[in-house]
Amino acid sequence: MAVPSAPKRTGRAAEWDARFRASDHSGPDPDPFLVSAQEALSLLTPRATVLDLACGAGRNAVWLSRQGFRVTAVDFSAEALAKTRLLAREHGVTLECRRMDLESPSVDLGAWHLICGFFFLHRPLFPLLRQALHPGGLLIYKTYTIDRLRSPGGPRNPRHLLEPNELLRLAEGLRVLRYEEGSGTAAIVAQRFGQ
Numbered sequence: 001m002a003v004p005s006a007p008k009r010t011g012r013a014a015e016w017d018a019r020f021r022a023s024d025h026s027g028p029d030p031d032p033f034l035v036s037a038q039e040a041l042s043l044l045t046p047r048a049t050v051l052d053l054a055c056g057a058g059r060n061a062v063w064l065s066r067q068g069f070r071v072t073a074v075d076f077s078a079e080a081l082a083k084t085r086l087l088a089r090e091h092g093v094t095l096e097c098r099r100m101d102l103e104s105p106s107v108d109l110g111a112w113h114l115i116c117g118f119f120f121l122h123r124p125l126f127p128l129l130r131q132a133l134h135p136g137g138l139l140i141y142k143t144y145t146i147d148r149l150r151s152p153g154g155p156r157n158p159r160h161l162l163e164p165n166e167l168l169r170l171a172e173g174l175r176v177l178r179y180e181e182g183s184g185t186a187a188i189v190a191q192r193f194g195q
């Protein structure tokens with residue numbers, strides 16, 4: 001299980017707190033790519049452990065808990081985690097919430113059967129994600145690409161936007177079970193080798 005890195009009150013965490021105070025940022029429904037990954041999810045044992053990176057208001061973490069998985073949701077925004085706890089209560093599920101700066105150089109992710117990341121990008125984390133998967137474990141990841149710059153709104157900083165095919169490269173060393181790119185996002189389901 002994960003050992004959290006010391007939560008840090010950075011300026012960016014405070015900005016995200018303010019955003020979550022103003023709105024939920026996303027609705028309560030899980031991302032459609034996650035829901036469509038049922039075939040891959042069925043490879044996991046019913047009580048598999050799940051880490052949801054940068055969980056936001058908890059839509060994906062809560063859905064995964066509702067599937068029976070043991071979910072830990074992490075984010076550096078205390079407001080996001082408060083919303084995640086509330087959504088979990090509304091759905092009658094329990095999950096663990098941890099405040100954690102995923103960009104901290106000392107981040108320690110622990111070991112998981114499934115790691116999810118949606119609409120968060122910190123490139124140096126990817127080698128750690130591979131290591132944090134149990135053999136046979138899954139990575140389900142989706143975020144914006146630079147094509148997103150053609151539409152208004154959303155992130156504008158290239159630091160937070162994938163280049164074409166970049167998610168495939170970031171997942172190198174994992175077996176790619178599914179990859180989709182288009183309409184301003186890229187998404188992958190990949191598995192760590194071994195059982």
Ligand SMILES: C[S@@+](CC[C@H](N)C(=O)[O-])C[C@H]1O[C@@H](n2cnc3c(N)ncnc32)[C@H](O)[C@@H]1O
Pocket residue numbers: 012016025026031053054055056057058059060074075076077080100101102103104117118119120
């Ligand atoms: C666009 S939201 C996505 C939320 C969620 N994954 C979803 O798809 O609904 C980005 C999330 O990343 C979190 N975040 C950004 N930088 C972070 C960091 N360095 N460590 C942990 N969380 C971070 C924000 O607080 C926010 O909740």
